[in-house]
Amino acid sequence: MEEFIKGGAFLIESISPEKIFTPEEFSEEQRLIAQAATEFVTGEVQPVMEEIEAQKEGLLPSLVKKAGELGLLSGDIEEEYGGQGLDKVSALLLMEKLSQGGGSFMVAYAVHTGIGSLPIIFFGNKEQKRRYLPKIATGEMITAYALTEPEAGSDALNAKTIATLSPDGKYYILNGQKQFISNAGFADLFVTYAKVDGEKFTSFIVERNFEGVSLDEEENKMGMKGSSTRSVIFTDAKVPVENVLGEVGKGHIVAFNTLNIGRFKLGGGCLGSSKSALQDAVSYAKQRVQFGKPIAEFGLIKHKIAEMAIRTFTMESMVYRTAGMIDQILKRIDPHAEDVGMQMANGIEEYAIEDSINKVYSSEMLDFIVDEALQIHGGYGYIHDYAIERGYRDSRINRIWEGTNEINRLLIMDMLTKRAMKNRLPLLPVAQRLAGELLSLRPTVDSDDEALTLQKEMVEMAKKITLLAAGAAVQRYMMKLAEEQEILGWLSDMVIEIFAMESALLRAKKTMDRFGDERAEIQKAMVKVYVNDAFNRIENFAKQIFSAISEGDTLRTQLSALKKLTRFNPVNTVSLRRQIANHVIKVGRYPF
Amino acid sequence: MNIIVCIKRVPDTADADLAIDRSGRDIEKTGLAFDLNEWDSYAIEEAILLKERFGGTVTVLSMGGEDTNESLRKCLAMGADEAIRLTDPAFSGSDGFATAKVLAQAIRRLPYDLILTGTQAEDDGFGEVGVMVARLLGLSHVAIVTRVEMEDGKIRAHRELEGGLEEVVEVKLPALLTIQTGINEPRYVSIMGIRKVAKKEIKVWGLSDLGLKEEEVGLKGSDIGLERLFLPLVGEGAQILEGKPEEVAAKVFEILKDKGGLV
Numbered sequence: 001m002e003e004f005i006k007g008g009a010f011l012i013e014s015i016s017p018e019k020i021f022t023p024e025e026f027s028e029e030q031r032l033i034a035q036a037a038t039e040f041v042t043g044e045v046q047p048v049m050e051e052i053e054a055q056k057e058g059l060l061p062s063l064v065k066k067a068g069e070l071g072l073l074s075g076d077i078e079e080e081y082g083g084q085g086l087d088k089v090s091a092l093l094l095m096e097k098l099s100q101g102g103g104s105f106m107v108a109y110a111v112h113t114g115i116g117s118l119p120i121i122f123f124g125n126k127e128q129k130r131r132y133l134p135k136i137a138t139g140e141m142i143t144a145y146a147l148t149e150p151e152a153g154s155d156a157l158n159a160k161t162i163a164t165l166s167p168d169g170k171y172y173i174l175n176g177q178k179q180f181i182s183n184a185g186f187a188d189l190f191v192t193y194a195k196v197d198g199e200k201f202t203s204f205i206v207e208r209n210f211e212g213v214s215l216d217e218e219e220n221k222m223g224m225k226g227s228s229t230r231s232v233i234f235t236d237a238k239v240p241v242e243n244v245l246g247e248v249g250k251g252h253i254v255a256f257n258t259l260n261i262g263r264f265k266l267g268g269g270c271l272g273s274s275k276s277a278l279q280d281a282v283s284y285a286k287q288r289v290q291f292g293k294p295i296a297e298f299g300l301i302k303h304k305i306a307e308m309a310i311r312t313f314t315m316e317s318m319v320y321r322t323a324g325m326i327d328q329i330l331k332r333i334d335p336h337a338e339d340v341g342m343q344m345a346n347g348i349e350e351y352a353i354e355d356s357i358n359k360v361y362s363s364e365m366l367d368f369i370v371d372e373a374l375q376i377h378g379g380y381g382y383i384h385d386y387a388i389e390r391g392y393r394d395s396r397i398n399r400i401w402e403g404t405n406e407i408n409r410l411l412i413m414d415m416l417t418k419r420a421m422k423n424r425l426p427l428l429p430v431a432q433r434l435a436g437e438l439l440s441l442r443p444t445v446d447s448d449d450e451a452l453t454l455q456k457e458m459v460e461m462a463k464k465i466t467l468l469a470a471g472a473a474v475q476r477y478m479m480k481l482a483e484e485q486e487i488l489g490w491l492s493d494m495v496i497e498i499f500a501m502e503s504a505l506l507r508a509k510k511t512m513d514r515f516g517d518e519r520a521e522i523q524k525a526m527v528k529v530y531v532n533d534a535f536n537r538i539e540n541f542a543k544q545i546f547s548a549i550s551e552g553d554t555l556r557t558q559l560s561a562l563k564k565l566t567r568f569n570p571v572n573t574v575s576l577r578r579q580i581a582n583h584v585i586k587v588g589r590y591p592f
Numbered sequence: 593m594n595i596i597v598c599i600k601r602v603p604d605t606a607d608a609d610l611a612i613d614r615s616g617r618d619i620e621k622t623g624l625a626f627d628l629n630e631w632d633s634y635a636i637e638e639a640i641l642l643k644e645r646f647g648g649t650v651t652v653l654s655m656g657g658e659d660t661n662e663s664l665r666k667c668l669a670m671g672a673d674e675a676i677r678l679t680d681p682a683f684s685g686s687d688g689f690a691t692a693k694v695l696a697q698a699i700r701r702l703p704y705d706l707i708l709t710g711t712q713a714e715d716d717g718f719g720e721v722g723v724m725v726a727r728l729l730g731l732s733h734v735a736i737v738t739r740v741e742m743e744d745g746k747i748r749a750h751r752e753l754e755g756g757l758e759e760v761v762e763v764k765l766p767a768l769l770t771i772q773t774g775i776n777e778p779r780y781v782s783i784m785g786i787r788k789v790a791k792k793e794i795k796v797w798g799l800s801d802l803g804l805k806e807e808e809v810g811l812k813g814s815d816i817g818l819e820r821l822f823l824p825l826v827g828e829g830a831q832i833l834e835g836k837p838e839e840v841a842a843k844v845f846e847i848l849k850d851k852g853g854l855v
Contacts, residue, residue: 028662029790032669035627036781043780071783084783283607289832385836519622587623588607 004329007350008416010499011463012430017510020503021089021324023316023592024511033090037072037097045101052104052226053390055218060108060226061142061186068139072098073113076121078335081133088330089323092268099272103394104226106269111182112136115262115402116143119191119203122341123246123254128205129341132189144187146178146206146232147255154407156193157201157252161234163194170241172196172204174212174234184215185228191258192232193251200249204239212237223393257345260352262402263359264326267319270362270398274312274369277391279589281308281373284380284388286585295376299574302581304372309584309591310526311365316592317503318361322354353415356408357496363398363405370395409492410485416495417474417481431471434464438557442564448571450517452509452524455531459502461565462538466494469545472558476549487548490541497534504530522583522591525576532571539566593648593705593765595639597672598695598725599632601656601663602715610823617818628663631710635771637778638740639708640671646742649673651702655683655694661794668792669785670778680798682806687814688716692724694809697802699729706747707768711736719770726768733768734761738775 005019026034044066045052051059067073075091077083086094095113099106117136120128135141152158161176174194181190190206190213206213216231246254282305285296295301329347333340348355370392374381381388399405420427434441441464445457473487481488508527512520539562546558584591603624611620628636639650652667654660655678664675678694686694699707707729709722719735726733738758739750751759752772799806807813831847833840848854 028665029786031662032666032781032786033783035666036669036783036786040780069782070780071787075783084787086783279607286609289834583623586609586611588609591623 004332004350005325006425007325008353008419008425008427010502011416011466011495012425012427014460015502015506017506017513020321020506020510021327022507022510023320024507024514026089026093030090030093033086034093034097036070037094038100040067040070040072041098041101041105045105049102049226049387049390052102055226055228058186060104060228063105064108064112064142065139067098067109068137073109073139074137076113076118077133077137078121078340081129082137083133088264088326089320092265092319092323095265095268096272096275099269100276102226102390103224103273106273107182107224107227108142110265110269111145112139112143114265115145115258116183116187116189116191118261119145119245119254119258120205122257122345123203124205124341127242128245132205136189141188142183142186143189143191144181144183144232145258146181146184146190146192148179148181149177150179154404156255159193159195159201161192161194162198163196163202163204163239165196165241166238171238172241172244174204174206174237174239176234178232178234180219180229181232182227182229184230184232185218187228190232191245191254192234193255194234196248201251201255202248203245203251203254205243205245206234206237206239210237210239221397223390223396225393253345257349259402260345260355261348263355263408264319264322264348264351266398266402267315267322267355267358267362270366270395271312271315271319273391273395274308274315274362274366275590277366277370277373277388278305278308278312278584280388280391281305281376282585282588284386285376286588288378296581296585299578301376302585303577304376305584306529306577306580308369308372309580310530311369312590313523313526313592314500314504314530315358315362315365317507318354318500319358321503321506322351322358325351325354353412353419353495354499356403356412356415357499359402360405360408360412360492361496361500363395366395366398406489409489412492412495413488414482416470427467427470431467431474434467435471438468438561441561443567446567446569448528448569450524451512452505452527454568454571455501455505455527456509458531458535458568459498459505461568462494462498462501462535465538465542465562465565466491466498468558468561469494469542473545473549487545490545494538494541497538501527501531501534522580525580528571529573529576529580532573535566535568593642593646594703595642595648595650596699596702596704596707597632597636597639597650597652597667598707598709598722599636599652599654599663599667600629600710600713600715601626601654601660602629602713605714612821612823616820616822618821626659626663628666629710629713629715631712631714631771631773633778634773634775635708635710636667636670636672637776638771639706640779641776642706642740642742643671648705651676651704653678653695653698655679655686655691664794665786665789665792666781668789668794669781671785674795675792676795676797678797678802680809682799682804682810685811685814686809687816687818688718688720689724689815690809690813692721692728693813694802694804695721696725696728697804698797699725701802705765707731707766709768709770711770711772722768722770729768731766731768732763733770734763735770736772737769738772740769740775 071084074083075086075094079085098109149159163172163174188208192206193203196202212235214233219229285301286294288295333343374388374392377388380386419425443457445453448454470491504527508523511523542562603626613620643650650672651674652672653676668675712719734749736752737749738752741748745765747763749761833843
């Protein structure tokens with residue numbers, strides 16, 4: 001059996017760089033797959049971006065089909081059903097590179113290969129897979145995912161769509177409306193949800209041409225304007241009983257597992273978009289001359305370029321680390337097992353916490369990056385002719401879909417709490433032990449070196465601080481903690497920052513171990529800046545949590561313990577950022 | 593028909609600021625992405641098109657380190673049948689002539705009717721290796737080819753000349769053509785193609801496999817010694833025009849008019 005690291009275990013374990021996957025280890029095949037995707041979008045998609053944005057009739061679906069001819073759509077589909085059966089690192093690379101084709105193409109691709117088809121890959125029976133997957137693999141059938149309703153957004157299980165068995169027992173009759181459905185305008189297939197007899201939440205595969213399926217007008221969106229977003233209306237829609245996906249009453253299993261992987265993939269999409277925005281900004285900053293020199297030579301612009309590159313680096317380290325973990329756990333599955341799809345979904349569920357972390361982090365970092373990229377463009381960034389104007393608008397939706405970032409923050413803590421309660425993760429004993437040692441805890445390293453010893457110590461301390469704060473919050477509110485959303489939000493932010501810092505740190509260390517100091521130089525500088533800043537944020541979150549939940553002597557004890565745990569000297573982030581920016585400016589793009 | 597294509601892996605310098613490394617004879621390559629030389633991607637596509645029409649095999653050759661495997665495998669994924677990498681510490685520092693000797697010696701060991709190379713490489717741009725390989729093998733060659741037609745064991749090759757002129761020449765096989773960009777539209781690599789060749793062996797031939805002597809290759813076997821590489825000094829009097837393309841065009845027009853450039 002392959003070993004695997006438990007989901008969420010990063011909070012309590014000290015993980016060695018050897019145990020994580022990093023982009024420096026892409027295989028030759030993975031690099032070629034990435035290149036194939038890049039060549040496709042630069043050759044076929046980027047030249048027609050404006051026409052896509054104007055929703056030129058038939059263009060976007062025809063590009064999706066072209067991608068299908070090259071096998072770009074079928075990474076996640078098993079070979080038995082006409083797919084490529086790629087590992088998740090490769091599938092994520094496809095997502096990342098294809099997102100350089102702009103937001104609208106990215107949506108069409110991501111929905112079709114992600115939430116639109118994965119429910120069938122995971123939960124479809126053999127007959128459903130045989131009927132649909134080969135056509136999904138080539139793009140002959142394009143898919144969409146119809147979960148959201150006007151009254152049921154974040155509260156997805158509150159769906160009002162009803163399914164009733166027909167008198168002859170052959171069909172479910174669906175009535176209701178699904179809203180904001182990406183790909184709706186050209187989708188041939190919808191994975192949707194309805195309540196059988198008004199109560200049993202169930203998933204269905206609905207073909208566009210089934211009787212009673214209709215579409216509303218295109219929504220006029222802020223961004224991703226080339227993508228199709230419509231309501232799907234079921235009016236006595238006749239869905240054959242064979243098209244129930246999974247079991248009647250078990251629709252929530254389909255829905256939530258699909259969202260796990262949707263969140264994982266969204267990380268890849270945001271990463272590709274971040275790299276595009278960074279490249280755009282750097283190229284502009286190099287050619288825009290003000291006060292007699294390119295603006296890339298000014299400190300405040302360098303600061304922005306360095307920050308964009310650092311956050312892209314942490315994001316990249318996190319999402320491929322997660323992809324590597326998923327691949328590791330999927331190796332344990334017998335590909336010929338009857339319930340292979342279900343097992344895959346369960347394997348991926350192990351990392352649902354990391355998926356939510358990646359979703360929140362990458363969408364917020366992309367928003368930061370497009371904002372700074374636009375700022376570097378000055379007034380031109382506000383003009384439609386410049387790509388960043390579109391990139392800025394396209395970014396915003398990522399914080400909303402696949403579960404809003406607020407819902408995902410709550411989910412991160414909810415999942416951690418549940419796993420702790422069931423003892424899937426020994427969070428409680430570790431937190432209790434730490435609370436006992438509170439007065440004697442203190443950092444043992446305080447000087448910066450080239451081996452990143454200080455940063456490793458800071459990450460370890462950040463874990464302790466987070467567990468102490470979480471433990472204190474649990475003790476204070478017990479079962480009512482779920483009602484303290486502000487506290488949960490901060491705790492989530494701390495957990496997210498830990499995963500971010502640690503992923504970047506382990507990657508830089510691995511690069512150092514494998515390829516030597518010279519190749520790791522810029523990565524190390526990035527880790528130093530990021531850990532320096534993220535640690536301060538964590539300290540601040542902890543202060544706010546303690547101040548909200550404690551008072552008097554308890555609060556004083558907690559704050560003085562926190563003070564000891566956070567006694568680190570800051571690094572010189574100005575010179576580090578300049579070093580990073582100079583390198584990025586020299587290579588003209590994201591440098592790894 | 594058996595076709596051999598010689599390719600080169602080169603750094604992509606489109607977005608980068610070039611810097612000279614410590615040796616003063618090369619650019620700094622850290623952080624640069626590498627890819628198949630653009631001219632060579634047209635050569636490999638042309639070879640595969642000919643194979644698809646007339647049958648036979650396509651073998652790809654490249655002199656380079658382990659990284660070159662990625663470009664060779666890309667050619668396999670496009671549809672080439674075999675790939676051979678020529679590598680040896682003794683090859684390091686080879687100029688165009690020494691490189692041509694290595695390639696020619698490898699080609700002597702293979703069956704072939706036609707050899708294709710790119711017209712030139714994106715990095716050093718000498719445009720000499722293809723032609724020298726042909727001379728070393730005693731073959732006819734046609735350079736800067738923009739169209740290939742085949743009949744009765746003969747090739748009609750269209751050549752691009754200056755001033756938009758085109759020349760058509762006929763050569764008997766075996767022959768060597770150096771291929772110009774734009775001759776075809778190189779195909780996209782498919783995921784199926786990549787998967788199919790993922791485990792295919794890339795043969796590696798070194799100095800002794802080729803029966804070459806150390807003094808024939810590398811720095812010792814080279815006629816051209818690179819003395820110094822430097823960035824041209826920035827001249828005086830340059831004026832950078834800013835604005836939208838139409839505004840810049842209008843400014844250029846005014847300047848030309850002022851300075852008497854327009855009559």
